[in-house]
Amino acid sequence: MEAGVQKDRILALLQDIVGPEHASADPALLIPYSRDQHWPIAGTHMPDYVVRPKTVEEVQKILRLANRYRIPVIPVSSNTNIRGLTIPHHGGIMLDLKRMDYLEIDPKNRAAIIGPGVSCARLADEAEKYGLRPIIPGAPSTVNMLSNCLLRGVSNIGPRYGHTGDQVLGMEVVLPTGEILYTGAAAFPNVGPYFRYFGPDWAGLFQGQPGIMGVVTKMAVRLYPLPERQEMFMCGFTQRPGEPEEGPLRRAMAFMHDLMLHDPPVITFGVILHWVAAAITMVEKREDIDSFKGTLGDWVVLGSIEGSREFVKYGRSVVxxxxxxxxxxIDEGREVVLMSKMLKDELKAARRIFRWFRLGNYYALAWWGPLDRFDKYYFEALKIWRELGITEELSIVGIPAYPYVGQLTYYEFDSFWDSTDPQNTEKIKKFTEIMYQKMIDLGIYCWFRPYPGVYESTIPRLKGCMGELWYKVKKLLDPNNIMNPGKVFPE
Incomplete structure (x- = not known):
């Protein structure tokens, strides 16, 4: 059978499963799936088909078909991924899960059951009707909650309650073979899917990697009571006369460290921001960003205090x-102020984060590590950044998380560059390659996401047999390697 005839036959079989209007090979519909905002670094590639299932049974049939014909399958939901994780480098089927938008709020059990098509904004709005809220990631509100939980996103209220990956209770998963796996209490009849564990942590097997083990079609997540009161604080740290360049950051680190040590935890959210990251979040106009430098300081600590009026009063006194x-x-810009409506809305469902795209292509490289290495991470990277001749500002954020064991902190390098300049793009690529190794030399807990190339360079440096065992599990679940091939493990 010739390639064109075979492709038409596959399309007809897919349309038989989901209906003609929900399966297509039209290049005009495929182009948006060929890249994401990270494409200058990750590259682009067209898929062969886009398929939009509605039910778990349709997902099962699609995966069985893909196995029969050895066709790659790349699950996607909101298409706001900016890390190159779902670019179909081997073609195949883009399994667009937006139509799977099941949502059930269970206020009695403080939980929600969601499908992959449920956005963070929709979940937050529905939960609010019951006086509850989910853990919302620091990402655009159009992001789908299920996918963010799978990729263990960082939350605006994560320091107190854990981040999005910690919110998962149970899952319904279609394995690459078409079989269904229920994790934790979801596998038990006559009860809700509200406990994560039975035997191994099966849910964890599908987290931290971009759909290479199966397709999650439902997920139960935690909900929390809305706080009675919210306040915020901001503190600026500026370089003092005679102080080294690292000085303001080190003082910000000490301040945040002491806040995190308080028991009970007094802050719901806390972040140390390089001034560029602070400016992009706070100013209204692009042209005001450069003039923001020095307004609050070279480094800004931003945080929130939430709870009953009595607790917020106590937390404010601690801060x-x-x-x-x-x-x-006193002139360093430190202040404790009431939380504005804008910031309250941002903690409910992030919207202003779209402003991060105003300066050009958004570059990010993120990881987990101890707070006390913040200065080493940044200034070692800044040295390499400058040696490569990259003229844009290199920014960084650090967000500590409770229970603060090991001074656990989320980090992210950020920059905005003109990707139409090929020389500049090559410098960014070179910086990325260097940092994949340099960060391991400096000591990190793990990478935040499986960026293109990061696992290939990291797995050989891991102690013991983790990488080998991980690959064996992947081959066991996905013997024909149809699930997002080339991501995590090279072909």
Whole structure:
């Protein structure tokens, strides 16, 4: 059978499963799936088909068909991924799950059951009707919650309650063979899917990797009571006369560290921001970003205090005490203020983060590590950045997380560059390659996401047999390697 005839036959079989209007090989519909915002680094590739199932039974049939004909399958939901994780480098079927938008709020059990088509904004709005809220990631509100939980996103209220990956209770998963796996309590009849564990952590097997083990079609996640009151604080740290370049950051680190040590936890969210990251979040106009430098300081600590009025009063007193301990100059911009409606809305479902795309292509490289290495991470990277001759600012954010064991902190390098300049893009690529090794030399807990090339360079450096065992599990579940091939493990 010739390639064109075979492709037409596959398309007809897919249309038989989901209906003619939900399966297509039209290049005009395929182009948006061929790239994401990370494409100058990750590259582009056209899929062969886009298929939009509605039911778990349709997903099962699609995967069985893909296995029969050895066709790659790449699951996607909101298409807001910016890390190159779902670019179909080997072609195949883009399994667009937006139509699987099942949502059930269970206020009695403080949980929600969601499909992959449920956005963070929709989940937050529905939960609010019951006086509840989910853990919302620091990502555009159009992001789908299920996918973010799978990729263990970082939350705006994560330091207290854990991040999005910690919110998963149970899953319904279609394995590459078409079989269905229920994880934890979801596997038990006559009860809700509200406990994660039975035997191994089966849910964890499908997290931290971009759809290479199967397709998650339902997920139960935790919900939390809406706080009675919310307040925020901001503190700026500026380089003092005679102080080294690292000085303001080190003082910000000490301030955040002391806040994180308080028991019970007093802050719901806390982040250390390089001034560029702070400016992009706070200013209204692009032209005001450069003039923002020095407004609050070279480094900005932003945080929130939430809970009952009594608890917020207590938390505010703790923050003010730490401010007095860490500042001897009242002009440094430190303040504790009521949370604005804008920031409250952002913690409910992030929207202003779209502003991060105003300066050009958004570059990001993220990982987990200890807070006390913040300065080493940044200034070692800045040295390499400057040596490569990259003229854009290199920014960074650090978000510590409770229970703060090992000073656990999420980090992310950020920059915005003109991807129409091929020389500049090559410099960014070179920086990325260097940092894949340099960060391991400096000591990190793990990478945040499986960026293109990061696992290939990391797995050989891991101690023991983790990489080998991981690959064996992948081959066991996906013997024909149809699930997002080339991601995590090279072909």
């Amino acid at each position: 003010e005490k730490e401010i007095k301990k860490h500042w001897d100059n």
